[in-house]
Amino acid sequence: MRLERRDQSSLALIVAAPVAAIIVSLTLSGGLIALAGANPFDAYFEMVKGAFGSRLSISETLTRTTPLVLTGLAAAVAFRAKLWNIGGEGQLYLGALVAAWLGHNIASVVPAPLAILVILLAGMVAGALLLLGPVLLRIRLGVDEVVTTLILNFIVLLFVSMMIEGPMKDPLAFGWPQSVSVDRDVLLPKLLARSRLHIGLLIAVAAAVLIWFVQTRTVFGLETKAAGLNRNAASFAGIALGKTMLGVACISGSLAGLAGAIEVTGLKGYVTLDLSPGYGYSGIVVAMLAGLNPLGVVITALFVAIVFVGADSMSRALGVPSFIADVIVSISLLTMLVCLLFTTYRVRR
Amino acid sequence: MTAEPVLELSNISKSFGNLVANDDISLSLARGELLALLGENGAGKTTLMNILFGHYTADSGEVRAFGNILPPGRPRAAIEAGIGMVHQHFTLAGNLTVLDNVIIGTESLSQLRSDRTGARDKLSALAEKFGLQVDPDALVGDLSVGEKQRVEILKALYRDAKVLILDEPTAVLTSIEAEQLFKTLRGMTETGLSVIFISHKLAEVMAASQRVVILRAGKVVAEKHTADTDRAELAELMVGRRVTRPVRTDQAPGREILSARAVDVVEDSRKTLDNISFAVHAGEVLGIIGVSGNGQASLGRLTCGLTGASSGTLMRDGDESRAFSPHALVEAGTGRIPEDRNAEGAVGEMAVWENAVLERIHDARFSKRGLVDRTACRTFTDELISRFDVRGAVPDTGTRLLSGGNMQKLILGRNLATSPNLIIANQPTRGLDEGAIAAVHSELLEARKNGAAILLISEDLDEVLALSDRVQAIFNGRLSEPIAATDADSKSVGLMMAGIWGDADAA
Numbered sequence: 001m002r003l004e005r006r007d008q009s010s011l012a013l014i015v016a017a018p019v020a021a022i023i024v025s026l027t028l029s030g031g032l033i034a035l036a037g038a039n040p041f042d043a044y045f046e047m048v049k050g051a052f053g054s055r056l057s058i059s060e061t062l063t064r065t066t067p068l069v070l071t072g073l074a075a076a077v078a079f080r081a082k083l084w085n086i087g088g089e090g091q092l093y094l095g096a097l098v099a100a101w102l103g104h105n106i107a108s109v110v111p112a113p114l115a116i117l118v119i120l121l122a123g124m125v126a127g128a129l130l131l132l133g134p135v136l137l138r139i140r141l142g143v144d145e146v147v148t149t150l151i152l153n154f155i156v157l158l159f160v161s162m163m164i165e166g167p168m169k170d171p172l173a174f175g176w177p178q179s180v181s182v183d184r185d186v187l188l189p190k191l192l193a194r195s196r197l198h199i200g201l202l203i204a205v206a207a208a209v210l211i212w213f214v215q216t217r218t219v220f221g222l223e224t225k226a227a228g229l230n231r232n233a234a235s236f237a238g239i240a241l242g243k244t245m246l247g248v249a250c251i252s253g254s255l256a257g258l259a260g261a262i263e264v265t266g267l268k269g270y271v272t273l274d275l276s277p278g279y280g281y282s283g284i285v286v287a288m289l290a291g292l293n294p295l296g297v298v299i300t301a302l303f304v305a306i307v308f309v310g311a312d313s314m315s316r317a318l319g320v321p322s323f324i325a326d327v328i329v330s331i332s333l334l335t336m337l338v339c340l341l342f343t344t345y346r347v348r349r
Numbered sequence: 350m351t352a353e354p355v356l357e358l359s360n361i362s363k364s365f366g367n368l369v370a371n372d373d374i375s376l377s378l379a380r381g382e383l384l385a386l387l388g389e390n391g392a393g394k395t396t397l398m399n400i401l402f403g404h405y406t407a408d409s410g411e412v413r414a415f416g417n418i419l420p421p422g423r424p425r426a427a428i429e430a431g432i433g434m435v436h437q438h439f440t441l442a443g444n445l446t447v448l449d450n451v452i453i454g455t456e457s458l459s460q461l462r463s464d465r466t467g468a469r470d471k472l473s474a475l476a477e478k479f480g481l482q483v484d485p486d487a488l489v490g491d492l493s494v495g496e497k498q499r500v501e502i503l504k505a506l507y508r509d510a511k512v513l514i515l516d517e518p519t520a521v522l523t524s525i526e527a528e529q530l531f532k533t534l535r536g537m538t539e540t541g542l543s544v545i546f547i548s549h550k551l552a553e554v555m556a557a558s559q560r561v562v563i564l565r566a567g568k569v570v571a572e573k574h575t576a577d578t579d580r581a582e583l584a585e586l587m588v589g590r591r592v593t594r595p596v597r598t599d600q601a602p603g604r605e606i607l608s609a610r611a612v613d614v615v616e617d618s619r620k621t622l623d624n625i626s627f628a629v630h631a632g633e634v635l636g637i638i639g640v641s642g643n644g645q646a647s648l649g650r651l652t653c654g655l656t657g658a659s660s661g662t663l664m665r666d667g668d669e670s671r672a673f674s675p676h677a678l679v680e681a682g683t684g685r686i687p688e689d690r691n692a693e694g695a696v697g698e699m700a701v702w703e704n705a706v707l708e709r710i711h712d713a714r715f716s717k718r719g720l721v722d723r724t725a726c727r728t729f730t731d732e733l734i735s736r737f738d739v740r741g742a743v744p745d746t747g748t749r750l751l752s753g754g755n756m757q758k759l760i761l762g763r764n765l766a767t768s769p770n771l772i773i774a775n776q777p778t779r780g781l782d783e784g785a786i787a788a789v790h791s792e793l794l795e796a797r798k799n800g801a802a803i804l805l806i807s808e809d810l811d812e813v814l815a816l817s818d819r820v821q822a823i824f825n826g827r828l829s830e831p832i833a834a835t836d837a838d839s840k841s842v843g844l845m846m847a848g849i850w851g852d853a854d855a856a
Contacts, residue, residue, distance in 0.1 A: 217723075219716045226707055229698045236655065236685070236693040237707040238675030 006346050017339035018289045018300065025332035029324060038318040050313025051306040059195035061302070061309045063267065067092070067276070068301035069204035070259035071283025073211055074127075076292040078252035080215070081228040083135065083245060087149030088256040089280025090156035091130050093271075095123035095257030097160050099264040100271045101168060103182025112185040119186060120203075120261050127257020128250045130156065135249040139242045153280065157273070164271055179271040188266035198266035204298075207255065211294040214251075224248055256280060277308070285333040291340070304329055353416065355380050355543050356432070356512050361400055361410035363393075370396040371407070372567040378512065378545060383538045385558035385575070386547045387587055389782035390753070393567040394547045395437075398514050402434045403427045414512070433505025437516040439497050443490030447500050448472060450489050451507050468507075475506050478540070480533055494640065495526040502533075513537065515546040519553055523640050524810060524843035531557040549587070551580045552811070563587055588783045595791040597816060598798075603631030605667055606771045606802035607652070612661030614647050621647035623826040624661070629802040631770065634793070635831070636817030637806045639846055644826040645806050646688055649775035652804060653685045654678045665771075679708050681771075684764030684801075688775040690753070694760045697749035701742050702730040705763045729766070737762035738788065754785030761792055772796055775806045790816060810839055810846075824848035 030040030051061045071088045078085035102119045110118060134148035164170075164179040188198040215221040227234040227244045235241055263275055286304055290296030311325030354377035363371040370393045378384055388394045399405045401412055403424040412419045414430040427434075441450050452468045472485055481499045483492070489500060498518065505513055513534075519527040531553065534544050538559075548554050554561055555575060563571045563586045571586045585591055608628035614621050622644050629635045639645055650656040651663070654675040665671040665681055678685065687693035695704040706715045706726045715726055730744040737758045742751055751759065757777065764772065774793060778786040793816060797803055806823075807813050813820055820837050822829040822845035829850040832841070844850070 217720055219710050219719050219721055222703060222707070222710060222721055226696050226699065226703070230692070230696040232693045233696045234707075236653065236675060236687055238654075238679060239707075 006344060013343050014291060017343050018291065018296075018336060021289065021332050021336035021339045022303065024335040025328055028331050028335075029328045032327060033320055033324060036320045036324070038320045043314050043318055043320055043324075046314040046317045047307070047310030049310075050317075051310035053313075056195065057309065057313070059192050059197040061305050062201055063196050063198070064305035064309055065298075065302050066198075066200045066204050066266070067259040067263055067279045068282055068286050068304055069201075069208060069298055070255050070262070071279045072286030072290065072297040072301050073204075073207055073283075073294055074252045074255035074259070075284045075287035076290060076294055076297055077211060077215075077255065078248060079287060080292045081224050081245060081248040082231075083138075083248050083252065084146045085131060085149050085249070085252050085256075086146055086284070087131060087134065087152050087253075087280070088259075088283045089276060089278065090149070090153035091127035091253050091256035092260035092263070092276055092280050093156050093160050094130050095127045095260030096264045096271050096275055097163060097168070097179070097260075098126040098257075099123045099261035100179045100182055103186045103265060103269075104180040107183030107186045115183075115186045116188065116265065119182075119265055120258060123257045123261025123264075124254035125257070127255070127260065128253035130257070131249045131253030132246070135245060139245060160271060161273055164273070168271075170270060177273065181270040182265060186265060187269065188262065196267060198262075200262040200266040203258075203262065207258070208294045208298050211251070211255075215294065220244075220247060256283070259283075282329060285329050285336075288333055288340075289336050353380075354378055354413075355415055356401075356545075357413040358397070358401060359411055359413070361397065361407045361412070363396055363400060363405060363407050369567050371400065374410070374564070374567075374569050376562050376569065376572070378543050380543055381538050381541050382543050383534060383557065383559045384543075384545045385554040385561040386545055386564065387549065387551075387554050387561050387583060388564035389549055389587055390780055391782065392564040392587075394564055395516055397564070398434065398516060398545070398547060401427070402432060402514065428508055428510075431509060431511035433502075433508060433510025433513050435498065435501040435505060435513065435515045435518060437518075437520055439501055441489045441497060441500060441504075444488065446486050446488055447483055447492075447503075448485040450500055451485075451504050455508060472503060472507060475503055479506070479537055494521045494642070495523075495529075498522070498530070511542055513542060513544045515544070517547055517549075519548070519550065521641055523846045524839055525847055527553060551583050551587075554583065555580055565589055584783065590784075594787050594815060595794050597634070597794055597818075600632055600798070602633035602818065603800060605630050606665070607804065608664045608667075609651075609658075610662045610664075612651070612658045612663055614651055614656060615659045616647055616650075616656060621826050622651065625826075625828040626661075627804075627821055627828060627831070629771070629804050631802050632797055632800045633819070634797055634803040634805055634817045636813035636820045636834070637804065637823050637828070638810060638813045638820055638842055639808065639823035641808050643823050645775065645808070645823060647826070648823065649688050649773065649806055652773045653687065653775075675708070676711075682767070682769045684761075684767075684769035684772040684796075686757075686760055686764065686772070686774045686777050688779075688806075690756050690760055695748050695756060697747070699748055700744065701734070701739075701746045701748050701751070701759060702726050702744035704748050705730040705733055705744075705759065708763065709767070733759065733762040733766055736766070737792070754781045754788075757781060757785065757789060761789060765792060765796055768799065768801075769796070770801055772801050772803045773806075774803060776808065777805070778807075778809065778812060786812075810842060814839070814842070820845075822846050822848075822850065 033040045033043045050057055052058055071092060074088050075085060099119045102122050107115055130152065134145045137143040137148060138145045165177050168179045170178045170180045188200055191197045191199050191201060223239045224244050227239055227241050231241060259279060264271060268275060282304055286297055286301045289300035307328050308325045311322045314320060315322035356378040359375045361371050361374045374397055386394050396405065400407045403422055403426060406422040414432060419430055420426050448469060451472055452463065456463050469485055476482060481503055483496055483499050489497060518530060522530060538544055558575045561573050561575055562569055565587060605628050610626050612625050613623060627635060651658065654673045662669050663673060691697060706729065710716055715722055727744040734742050739755045739758045741755060778789050793803060805813065805816055814834060814837060817834045819831040819833055820842060821831045825848060829845050
């Protein structure tokens with residue numbers, strides 16, 4: 001048996017890959033659900049019900065989708081340029097921390113709409129700056145950014161912990177490690193009354209469209225694509241690889257930072273150490289399932305959100321541990337990688 | 350010749366996907382025969398030999414050696430039957446000695462001590478018998494390409510090969526080394542060995558072989574005794590139609606466009622170009638001839654703006670201060686044809702139109718305020734495709750789907766479309782078939798006629814002699830003095846390629 005490269009992967013195949021990956025993942029996870037003592041069909045029914053069954057559950061699912069779209073875009077943009085940014089989680093937390101600090105301090109100085117803009121931009125800058133270090137190390141010294149961005153996640157998390165236990169600790173939180181809260185005036189407007197859903201979702205979707213436009217319609221997008229696919233040909237064509245990579249790093253880091261700033265200003269109002277249930281890492285799965293396509297990211301982020309929100313209610317209804325959500329998402333990444341292999345190669349004999 | 354063939358291939362067919370690489374091929378080889386397998390790139394020569402040697406399994410057909418069927422897909426069976434193969438890319442370990450390379454794999458793992466004395470004696474006897482002189486204790490990594498090839502041949506002979514297959518054996522040799530090789534091969538056939546060599550070079554097939562089998566598009570189109578045929582007939586059989594390479598006409602060169610004075614280049618802390626000087630003028634082709642690996646890659650990178658000179662001066666239009674970056678060069682009207690079109694010339698996974706405009710995407714005609722004008726890009730690409738006859742392509746075709754020749758026409762086209770005043774052509778026809786070579790040559794000569802200066806870096810002597818006004822040889826990072834093409838013949842240039850030239854050869 002041999003793998004042979006396909007001449008061209010058809011569009012149908014490219015769409016089929018994530019669908020197949022998700023089906024295989026749900027099938028395999030079904031076995032685990034059965035082991036946990038529940039009927040997998042009931043479980044998945046409960047899951048869908050939990051994610052879509054009511055106005056509340058729909059709004060919760062969409063609220064979860066928002067940060068996943070942004071971290072998914074962060075990963076998709078970077079991976080396309082062969083920049084392996086695994087640091088989305090850290091960039092998200094730094095963006096969140098900066099947003100919380102500004103939200104607490106500038107609301108009294110700057111009028112609200114402008115303040116929101118400043119806060120979100122500052123979150124983006126924080127995320128971008130955090131990624132610039134590892135990228136400069138890679139460009140200048142060839143240091144593997146997979147390692148540096150991954151390790152930075154832990155450093156940032158410890159830094160956040162230090163800040164919310166110390167200088168930024170909320171004195172009114174009964175000793176809980178929690179940052180000061182942002183001013184009510186700078187909270188993002190709600191999208192749906194009497195729900196947690198906020199306009200962050202619109203910002204995230206707009207970001208996806210914008211990224212798609214940049215990638216397919218601009219000179220920067222074309223040059224980034226060439227640099228990601230073939231470094232030698234790109235540099236022969238006169239594309240400055242380092243500059244392109246820095247540009248990509250700024251976009252990727254700022255998207256993850258924006259996710260953090262939006263979580264704070266749209267949802268929580270303050271930073272805790274469980275602000276993100278691993279959105280930065282789930283973003284990698286979201287991006288891979290989407291085949292790194294920015295518009296696809298919106299759909300796959302919704303899928304991952306459904307699994308997470310649905311798994312909670314499944315767990316309540318059937319007693320299956322909600323960790324199954326992590327299992328489903330992780331397996332779907334692995335199966336997606338296998339499916340991607342078959343979009344570029346076919347098996348002979 | 351004796352009646353019993355030493356090797357017989359009958360009705361071999363092999364497809365890769367939709368591509369039929371070998372279509373019902375039969376051929377036989379007699380004892381003591383020197384057979385040439387002639388065909389263009391992609392005609393199926395290498396596939397056939399890989400089936401014979403057991404690297405590939407044929408879809409149908411069988412291989413017989415000395416009357417016995419060879420089990421398909423088993424190289425070891427082929428070796429045991431007395432077939433030896435010398436690949437185009439050598440399979441030697443550079444950090445081992447010649448002797449180690451030769452005996453590796455011939456001794457059983459359970460054997461405690463290797464019989465080096467016996468092996469050394471056998472190796473020396475073989476080297477002596479066939480005139481393949483090489484030091485058994487030298488490290489293979491220190492040997493020249495010609496010597497490495499000798500080791501490969503000795504390796505096959507050491508395994509008692511009675512049939513030797515050589516895949517494009519002269520691709521990496523100077524003309525003198527090639528002559529020496531064929532002399533050796535003839536000596537081998539006189540002692541009863543049989544040899545097949547694969548080639549697409551008509552001259553050496555005519556000079557060396559006794560019989561020639563011509564492959565085209567996976568089929569045997571003809572089989573000739575070399576004495577009964579001539580170059581023109583072989584060329585026509587190989588290509589399937591009459592192909593004439595264009596001829597250079599005389600014209601006076603103009604002003605100096607590109608020159609180097611005493612330039613050194615150091616890459617990866619190794620001096621790859623050593624005190625080189627050259628000058629190319631408008632309407633002139635300067636040919637740089639040399640055997641692969643003597644600094645051509647570095648010269649290509651230097652003149653294409655990918656690496657800088659560590660000392661000396663490089664001048665564009667007689668101006669020392671001009672920048673040599675890819676972007677600056679393209680702006681100044683330089684057409685650049687990279688050595689490796691797949692690695693550097695184009696991004697295979699991108700569309701043809703994207704590759705067509707990549708170098709010039711910042712031009713106002715292709716983008717405005719950072720936005721790509723896709724309509725203009727596609728229109729430009731359409732013009733390119735029709736003007737330069739890029740077959741099998743529309744602007745949105747994936748570039749990887751183009752054949753080598755058509756990809757080269759695309760690269761050539763995107764450079765020539767803007768009427769450059771300087772063209773750096775590094776191995777412009779490597780791996781192309783006769784038809785595509787003729788097309789590339791006539792485009793280059795057309796550009797010369799229109800006043801472009803052309804720096805042609807090539808390993809193909811025929812190409813350099815046909816296109817160049819003046820020729821310089823490159824050897825070990827150094828350049829010879831230029832000689833006029835009218836004074837150059839394959840003999841004199843062959844010596845220059847071996848580093849033997851009048852004044853410069855002080856070392």
